[in-house]
Amino acid sequence: MPRETKYRRTTAADAEIDLPDELTDPPAPSNRVLDEQRTFDEQLRPTRLSQVIGQRKVKERLQIVLDATRMRQTPLGHLLLDGPPGLGKTTLATVIPRELDTEIQFTSGPALKAPKDLVPYLTNAISGSVLFIDEIHRLPPAVEEYLYSAMEDFRVDIVLGEGTNARTLSIDLKPFTVIGATTRSGMLTAPLRDRFVHQERLTYYDTAELTEIVQINAKKLSSDISDDAAREIAIRCRGTPRRANNLLRWARDYAEVHGGGTITDDIANRALEMREIDKHGLDxxxxxxxxxxxxxxxxxxxxxxxxxxxxxxxxxxxxxxxxxxxxxxxxxxxxxxxxxxxxxxxxxxxxxxxxxxxxxxxxx
Structure with a gap:
């Protein structure tokens, strides 16, 4: 008869010693273009919830949840952020750990191809920390099912070795928070969706909110911009802050070359016409x-x-x-x-x- 698999219960701290390096070290990002875009985004992102422009109702609900979490001194319940691209899901995910004075780890659904890719993030999580999973609807089924016990029971099982020499480690994890971001909530399975205690949907921004975002971010980029120019960029960015930031960066470059560095209404219009973006935001x-x-x-x-x-x-x-x-x-x-x-x-x-x-x- 085949021998039974050896079973041992341990903690995440023990696992860091027992597990192979590939199960304890998260993979480092290697896409240079994405890294440059992330650096630019981080330069413009707010650091506190009070600094976030727009999404008023979402912010009010999150503020209550954060205040209650601090009062109880317990980890924040798992949070799902849903909405079209560029509306601030990642921004909110980076603001929340700062509000709670804790750490955050970043990964994405496509990057987690097998359960072993998820293990380093789980075992390295400290109590109350945040694990942000972007495009969580693209998690492979095996990884998604492996995440269930981690989210619900703060425990994962790992099989080491093969055949008769295999042994199973049941690893106790520190209580942590998963923040998932998705642009297609309909692709999430019901079991995964139901494990998120809090679910928020982000909506498109209006022109006044986007104008304020452009004005604030222009200051962060050390660029002078007129009110009319900021509004012009806001009108043409399709209600999306990320697109507004990209157009602002283009207008800044154009102004430095053709306008002495100041983004006036005329400079903004000429820059956007060169990008072939019309008055309604169509390219x-x-x-x-x-x-x-x-x-x-x-x-x-x-x-x-x-x-x-x-x-x-x-x-x-x-x-x-x-x-x-x-x-x-x-x-x-x-x-x-x-x-x-x-x-x-x-x-x-x-x-x-x-x-x-x-x-x-x-x-x-």
């Missing part, structure tokens, strides 16, 4: 989508794959990057037969609006 690819749908398909309906071939752009790029903003602003419509241009979309590209139902754009 060249968005406008080409609209004109192709109008010129080639007389306004639609046209299927996604047909549009993809006509534009020589992958279908998933159209669906994930181009169409969401056009749908949100009421310039196109999805129908069972395909995509169609609304009257507002015809008007936006300067074509005669067809006489049919009175669709309206969010632009007014």
């Amino acid at each position: 060249e690819q968005d406008r080409r989508y609209l004109t192709t749908l109008i010129d080639v398909f007389t306004g639609g309906p046209a299927g996604l794959s047909t549009l993809s071939h006509s534009l020589s752009i992958p279908a998933d790029t159209l669906e994930d990057e181009v169409e969401p903003f056009l749908l949100r602003t009421g310039l196109i419509r999805r129908t069972p037969r395909g995509r169609t241009v609304t009257p507002a979309g015809w008007e936006h590209v300067g074509r005669a609006k067809p006489d049919n139902d009175g669709d309206r754009s969010l632009f007014g």
